Structures are given as C-alpha cells and as structure tokens.
Amino acid sequence: MEPRVIAAVEDKIGYQFRNKKLLEEALTHSSFTHAVSYQRLEFIGDSILSSMICNHFYLAYPTFDPGQLSLLRAANVSTEKLARVAIHRRLHLYVRHSSPPLVQSVKAFVDAVAQEDPLRPISYGGAVKAPKVLSDIVESVVGAVYVDLNFNIEKLWVTVRAMLEPIVTPEDMEHQPVTKLFELCQKNGKKIDIKPCRNGDKSIANVYVDGEFVASASSDQKYTAKLEAVNIALHKLSHLESLSTSKMVEDNDNFTIEEAKHKLYEACRVKKWPKPVYSIEKDSGPSHDKKFISSVQITTEDDVFQMSGDEKSRVKEAESSAASLMIRALQQMNYL
Structure with a gap:
C-alpha cells in the first residue's frame, strides 16, 4: 500500500501508526490473496470495541x-451503525480486495447513506442492507490501533471515539424502532405484541397488531431479530405513521393537516376502500373574491361518511379542509 494512501487513511481516523503494516492488514479483504487479511484484527477489534462501549x-x-x-x-x-462509520470516514475507498460483487453492494449502500442525515444515528433498518465488509473494516481498524498502542484500552478509546461518532445515546434510542412502533400503535388505538421464539440456532421475532400477524424476522441474536421484525412492521404500518404524525394547524377554528388529500387517499388505498369523492357544496362571491366549501365522502366496509370543510378562497384548499376534518373524524372513531 502506497505511503500516500496510508497517510490519507491515518488522517481520516486521526491516528498515526508506528507500524504501518497493521493498517495495511486492517484494510485487506480475504478475497485479496496477495496479503494477510483483516480477519485477526477484526476479531480483536470486535471484542475490544464492545468492551469500550460497555465501559463508556x-x-x-x-x-x-x-x-x-x-x-x-x-x-x-x-x-448498520459501524458500516455508516466506514462510509462517513470514507474507509471503503481504501479496502484491498478482488471481489466485483463487493463493489456493487458497497455502492448501493453508499448511495442510500448519501440520502440520510449524517447527524442522525441509524443502528438498524436502513433503506439498503449494510454490507458486512464495511463494519468489519471498522472493527479491524480499531483492532489495528489497539495493537499499535500496545493493547492500551484507555488510549484506544481516546483515539477512536471521534471516528465512531455519532455515538447512539439514550435520547437517540427513544426514536429507535421498538419505541416508535409502540408509540405509533398507541396513538392509533392498536395493541402491539412482539412474540419471540427459536428455530434451531436462530432467534425469531413475530410482530402482531390487534392480534393479526404483521411481520417476522430471524437472526443469531434475539435483539437483532426483534429490531428487524419491528422495522418491517413499521414499513407496513407507514400509513398510520403518516396520519398520526401529520402536522396539524388550527387557525380561527379552521383545522388543517398538511397534504391531507394525499394522506386520506393513501389511508383509503391501504384499507381497500374506494377512493375519496369530493364535491363543491358552496360557490359564492364575485369572481375576484370567490369562496368555496367542499365536502368529501368515504365509503368503508360497513358505512358511508361525509364531511364538509371550512370556507376557502380556492377549490384545492376547500378540498384539503374537508379531507383534514375527515381524517380527524376517522381517527376519533378508531377507523384509522
């Protein structure tokens, strides 16, 4: 590995190696047969990283x-978390390997991460599954620094903590999937139940909402299976999230929800109801100062609901007002 490459990686992780060969080894994938791979450094890095986090x-x-x-x-x-560390520190650019599929999977993940907020820690359930090679190289780099520091864990934490930022805190955990799913179901009057089981060496988590199966996932670790199942459930229940987290505004007794027409349409689609039907109930005033009142009709499995909105100066605003009031009414009746 060229000295300029070594220097570039050292700059990104904030540490100057005494033994440069350790960094070369830490960035060598097993597919690269001309040098020793990072597997031994990953082994020790995995263990010591977990210990440092525990201590912290x-x-x-x-x-x-x-x-x-x-x-x-x-x-x-x-x-997921460590793979994002690799991307944010651009360590993936320096991995030595001979695996074309690795390039494709890493690129897909890099493109997905580019759309995320870099200050928001993501530990599970990103848009694209994280290639394990990315978390491996973070662990192997940590292992390499640990060995280069003569196995001094205190100096290691001081050295690599900045590289690992942002650290996931208890405040961040409040926005993690399990909490988010329970809050979402509670807001919509639904009961959530997560049932664990095992199949041989695998842990399985099944998610039920109001007694109906929603999602399942398996993993070697119980908590990983649970979090993956919860992420799948959140994706399937996204229509509830869009309604329960809608920005609501009340101004002079006029109640509106942002993008109400779209949200109402999506709710009907998910529920397999016919799409909403809008009608102009009132059209008054001179041409330069028109006022409109719109109504919307929803047909469910066992009933038909109609709701009129507030008076507005544009037809779209009048329809949005009707849709907003309909969403609120359906939520109050536990239809949504």
Whole structure:
C-alpha cells in the first residue's frame, strides 16, 4: 500500500501508526490473496470495541440496568451503525480486495447513506442492507490501533471515539424502532405484541397488531431479530405513521393537516376502500373574491361518511379542509 494512501487513511481516523503494516492488514479483504487479511484484527477489534462501549455507558449512566446498557451497546456496535462509520470516514475507498460483487453492494449502500442525515444515528433498518465488509473494516481498524498502542484500552478509546461518532445515546434510542412502533400503535388505538421464539440456532421475532400477524424476522441474536421484525412492521404500518404524525394547524377554528388529500387517499388505498369523492357544496362571491366549501365522502366496509370543510378562497384548499376534518373524524372513531 502506497505511503500516500496510508497517510490519507491515518488522517481520516486521526491516528498515526508506528507500524504501518497493521493498517495495511486492517484494510485487506480475504478475497485479496496477495496479503494477510483483516480477519485477526477484526476479531480483536470486535471484542475490544464492545468492551469500550460497555465501559463508556456503564460510567456515563450509573442508574441504568443491564438491559438498558445492552441495548445501547448493541445499537453502537451493530453492522448498520459501524458500516455508516466506514462510509462517513470514507474507509471503503481504501479496502484491498478482488471481489466485483463487493463493489456493487458497497455502492448501493453508499448511495442510500448519501440520502440520510449524517447527524442522525441509524443502528438498524436502513433503506439498503449494510454490507458486512464495511463494519468489519471498522472493527479491524480499531483492532489495528489497539495493537499499535500496545493493547492500551484507555488510549484506544481516546483515539477512536471521534471516528465512531455519532455515538447512539439514550435520547437517540427513544426514536429507535421498538419505541416508535409502540408509540405509533398507541396513538392509533392498536395493541402491539412482539412474540419471540427459536428455530434451531436462530432467534425469531413475530410482530402482531390487534392480534393479526404483521411481520417476522430471524437472526443469531434475539435483539437483532426483534429490531428487524419491528422495522418491517413499521414499513407496513407507514400509513398510520403518516396520519398520526401529520402536522396539524388550527387557525380561527379552521383545522388543517398538511397534504391531507394525499394522506386520506393513501389511508383509503391501504384499507381497500374506494377512493375519496369530493364535491363543491358552496360557490359564492364575485369572481375576484370567490369562496368555496367542499365536502368529501368515504365509503368503508360497513358505512358511508361525509364531511364538509371550512370556507376557502380556492377549490384545492376547500378540498384539503374537508379531507383534514375527515381524517380527524376517522381517527376519533378508531377507523384509522
């Protein structure tokens, strides 16, 4: 590996190696048969990274129980989280390998990460599955620094913590999938149940909403299976999320929801109801100062609902007002 490449990687991770060969090894995939791969460094890096994260949260949150600490550790060392560290530090550009499929999978992930907020930690359930090679090289680089520091864990944490940012905190965990799913179902009057089971060496998590099966996932680790199943469930229940998190505004008794017509249409599509039908109930005033009142009609499996909106100066605004009031009414009646 050329000295300029070594220097570039050292600059990105904020550490100057005494033994440059360690960094070369840390960036060598097993498909690259002309040199020793990163597997041994990944092995020790995986273990020591987990220990450092444990130490950090144990000291930072003295009142947390083992379950809370385990969730924080898992979120900070997950494949998704570490793969994003590799991308943000651009370590993927320096991996030595001989695997064309690896290039394709990494590119797809890089493109997906480019659409995300870099300050928002994502530990599970990104748009594209993270290639394991990316988390491997972060662990192997951590392992290489650890060995180069003569196995000094305190110096290692000081050295690599900045590279691992953003660290997932308890505040971030409040927005993690499990909490988000429970809050979403609670807001919509639905009961959520996550049932674990095993199939041989695999842990399986099944998600049920109001007693109906919604999603399932399996993994070697129980918590990973649970979080993957929850992410699948959140995706399937996204129509509920769009309604429950809609920005609502009340101004002089006029109630509106942003993009109400689109949200109402999507709710009907998911429920397999006919699409909403809009009608102009009132059209008054001179041509330069027209006023409109629109109504919307919804047909469910067992009933027909009609709702009139507030008076507006444009037809689209009048229809949006009717749609907003219809959404609120359906939510209050637990139809949504």
